[in-house]
Amino acid sequence: MNIVVCVKYVPxxxxxxxxxxxxxxxxxxxxxxxxELDEYxxxxxxxxxxxxxxxxxxxxxxxxxxxxxxxxxxxxxxxxMGADKGVHVTDEAIAGSDYIATSLVLAKxxxxxxxxxxxxxxxxxxASTDASGSVVPAMLAERLGLPQVTLASVVETQGDQVRIKRxxxxxxxxxxxxxxxxxSVTDQSGEARYPSFKGIMAAKKKPLDVWSLSDLGVDADxxxxxxxxxxxxxxxxxxxxxxxxxxxxEDGSGAKALTEFLASKKFI
Amino acid sequence: xxxxxxxxxxxxxAVKKPTYELLTIAKRLGEPSAVFIGPxxxxxxxxxxxxxxxxxxxxxxxxxxxxxxxxxxKAEVLQxxxxxxxxxxxxxxxxGEGKEIAARLxxxxxSGLITDAVDVQEGPVTTQSVFAGxxxxxxxxxxxxxxxxxxxxxxxxxxxxxxxxxxxxxxxxSDAAKTAQIVASQPRQATGRPELTEAAIxxxxxRGTGGNFEPxxxxxxxxxxxxxxxxxxxxxxxxxxxxxxxxxxxxxxPQLYVxxxxxxxxxxxxxxxxxxxxxxxxxxxxAPIFELVDFGVVGxxxxxxxxxxxxxxxxxx
Ligand SMILES: Cc1cc2nc3c(=O)[nH]c(=O)nc-3n(C[C@H](O)[C@H](O)[C@H](O)COP(=O)(O)OP(=O)(O)OC[C@H]3O[C@@H](n4cnc5c(N)ncnc54)[C@H](O)[C@@H]3O)c2cc1C
Ligand SMILES: Nc1ncnc2c1ncn2[C@@H]1O[C@H](COP(=O)(O)O)[C@@H](O)[C@H]1O
Numbered sequence: 001m002n003i004v005v006c007v008k009y010v011p012x013x014x015x016x017x018x019x020x021x022x023x024x025x026x027x028x029x030x031x032x033x034x035x036e037l038d039e040y041x042x043x044x045x046x047x048x049x050x051x052x053x054x055x056x057x058x059x060x061x062x063x064x065x066x067x068x069x070x071x072x073x074x075x076x077x078x079x080x081m082g083a084d085k086g087v088h089v090t091d092e093a094i095a096g097s098d099y100i101a102t103s104l105v106l107a108k109x110x111x112x113x114x115x116x117x118x119x120x121x122x123x124x125x126x127a128s129t130d131a132s133g134s135v136v137p138a139m140l141a142e143r144l145g146l147p148q149v150t151l152a153s154v155v156e157t158q159g160d161q162v163r164i165k166r167x168x169x170x171x172x173x174x175x176x177x178x179x180x181x182x183x184s185v186t187d188q189s190g191e192a193r194y195p196s197f198k199g200i201m202a203a204k205k206k207p208l209d210v211w212s213l214s215d216l217g218v219d220a221d222x223x224x225x226x227x228x229x230x231x232x233x234x235x236x237x238x239x240x241x242x243x244x245x246x247x248x249x250e251d252g253s254g255a256k257a258l259t260e261f262l263a264s265k266k267f268i
Numbered sequence: 269x270x271x272x273x274x275x276x277x278x279x280x281x282a283v284k285k286p287t288y289e290l291l292t293i294a295k296r297l298g299e300p301s302a303v304f305i306g307p308x309x310x311x312x313x314x315x316x317x318x319x320x321x322x323x324x325x326x327x328x329x330x331x332x333x334x335x336x337x338x339x340x341x342k343a344e345v346l347q348x349x350x351x352x353x354x355x356x357x358x359x360x361x362x363x364g365e366g367k368e369i370a371a372r373l374x375x376x377x378x379s380g381l382i383t384d385a386v387d388v389q390e391g392p393v394t395t396q397s398v399f400a401g402x403x404x405x406x407x408x409x410x411x412x413x414x415x416x417x418x419x420x421x422x423x424x425x426x427x428x429x430x431x432x433x434x435x436x437x438x439x440x441x442s443d444a445a446k447t448a449q450i451v452a453s454q455p456r457q458a459t460g461r462p463e464l465t466e467a468a469i470x471x472x473x474x475r476g477t478g479g480n481f482e483p484x485x486x487x488x489x490x491x492x493x494x495x496x497x498x499x500x501x502x503x504x505x506x507x508x509x510x511x512x513x514x515x516x517x518x519x520x521x522p523q524l525y526v527x528x529x530x531x532x533x534x535x536x537x538x539x540x541x542x543x544x545x546x547x548x549x550x551x552x553x554x555a556p557i558f559e560l561v562d563f564g565v566v567g568x569x570x571x572x573x574x575x576x577x578x579x580x581x582x583x584x585x
């Protein structure tokens with residue numbers, strides 16, 4: 001089986017995330033890491049590989065990332081977790097790309113990865129932790145002409161059949177599809193493994209290709225900020241909340257104060 | 269004036285409140301045309317509802333042929349409607365499904381996409397809340413037909429009678445769109461409480477409940493509120509995932525949010541930081557949640573909440 005797992009490099013959510021003067025996300029000045037939600041995608045890809053064992057023939061998990069130079073860290077982390085090889089697509093022209101352009105580059109890279117042995121499974125996280133659009137997996141399915149079996153909280157595979165549980169807003173659904181397909185998984189799909197010491201050492205020897213746009217046959221003028229199909233006009237930091245009143249509960253005083261506060265704000 | 273397509277959000281024909289919000293927004297941008305995709309025999313009831321919120325036209329698409337499949341056919345329906353109507357914009361509810369429909373539609377129509385708008389004004393210019401609610405962003409689509417997914421509570425629904433002229437529409441659905449099959453579907457059980465994303469008041473519990481949500485539910489019922497939970501509470505199996513507030517759960521922006529036994533991690537804040545009034549009960553006076561609150565009680569939720577609930581009930585009489 002040929003499995004590609006899409007991993008994004010994102011600014012650390014617990015750091016002070018900022019915008020650049022051109023209103024793009026600052027991806028260089030803030031520490032970044034493999035998006036935590038994509039760790040779940042790596043985990044599921046590895047579990048599918050482990051389960052396939054030998055009967056599915058040679059299974060290769062490739063971690064694919066589109067992002068700036070530092071983004072290679074996300075690929076490395078996936079390799080440490082157990083992915084077999086990595087591909088990092090990086091090109092100055094990509095900076096500031098929107099979902100549309102990002103999904104184009106990812107789709108081209110997936111096509112290239114499937115040039116010899118067709119890709120059976122594209123695994124994504126449920127959302128990136130910075131943009132959190134939850135749209136790239138559906139865009140990939142659209143671009144690649146593949147079924148989408150997305151937002152899985154439980155994943156089951158049997159041969160080329162995939163079944164997932166999807167917790168929708170109005171119903172919990174079981175969705176089924178036949179590979180090749182695009183799968184995305186939520187943070188309910190199962191704890192992601194930590195890289196072991198052995199995994200960290202092994203990762204150093206794993207193949208990691210760096211591709212530019214020309215390797216993918218994508219023109220520089222198809223991507224980047226200047227051709228984005230949407231434009232951020234302004235960004236404003238949220239004004240800090242004014243410090244509230246905090247009381248200590250002593251012998252029931254807390255409940256009384258709470259009730260009075262709620263009443264004063266007309267919630268009762 | 270150009271049409272603005274609004275995808276109706278409904279469960280078994282019962283139109284959901286966010287649809288009225290989208291119609292209200294659509295009026296700012298052009299003439300609202302509601303799109304009903306569902307069983308044909310439920311269309312009349314839905315039409316009556318959207319008529320009250322200004323729908324001039326209602327496209328009725330019988331879903332008998334497509335309802336067993338995930339999102340892709342709906343994207344084809346909207347694509348074909350857009351090609352027919354040349355709308356000024358397409359508004360879609362910002363649910364998991366809605367965002368995926370919008371994503372596929374954007375590629376099909378070669379049009380820009382903006383997700384999770386919390387406001388949309390003439391232009392259309394959208395407002396989004398990003399980085400866990402720490403920034404607001406104004407954006408615009410610059411290519412094709414603006415496709416915008418809109419979060420619940422982005423507008424106050426305004427009643428205004430529309431013509432609601434019904435137009436049956438039969439799309440052509442490709443075989444490629446019928447590949448991800450809905451094998452089984454279990455409707456969510458009604459809790460009898462308000463919908464989490466729509467509620468004016470949300471009372472949430474976290475790890476600090478120790479798994480006992482009675483004090484949370486008691487207070488919620490006294491206030492007529494929805495119940496929410498942190499991921500820690502969900503991961504512990506105390507509450508279903510549909511109750512989770514935060515980055516990977518629901519985003520709520522109620523008039524009042526009461527966080528109990530919740531520390532206030534960035535991922536939790538991401539789902540509640542834009543609430544108008546925030547109250548917390550936590551026994552640790554250094555819990556980060558207190559940085560956000562308008563009012564906080566340092567104390568044990570197991571004693572503070574039941575006592576407050578009693579007093580609230582007394583006041584309400
Ligand atoms: C990618 C990612 C996505 C995430 N998404 C979400 C999300 O969507 N939603 C979310 O909530 N979290 C999310 N998290 C998890 C988040 O980081 C926190 O771990 C989680 O919010 C903690 O939940 P908590 O506050 O209930 O638990 P804790 O952090 O353990 O806090 C419990 C609090 O309860 C207080 N307490 C204990 N006993 C009592 C008592 N008797 N009375 C009063 N107070 C008491 C304690 O003082 C403490 O402050 C995500 C994390 C990651 C990495
Ligand atoms: N630049 C990227 N490189 C690799 N994968 C990505 C990239 N952007 C998005 N993805 C994948 O698409 C998923 C959803 O991203 P998003 O639509 O941005 O929320 C992520 O969880 C990743 O699996």
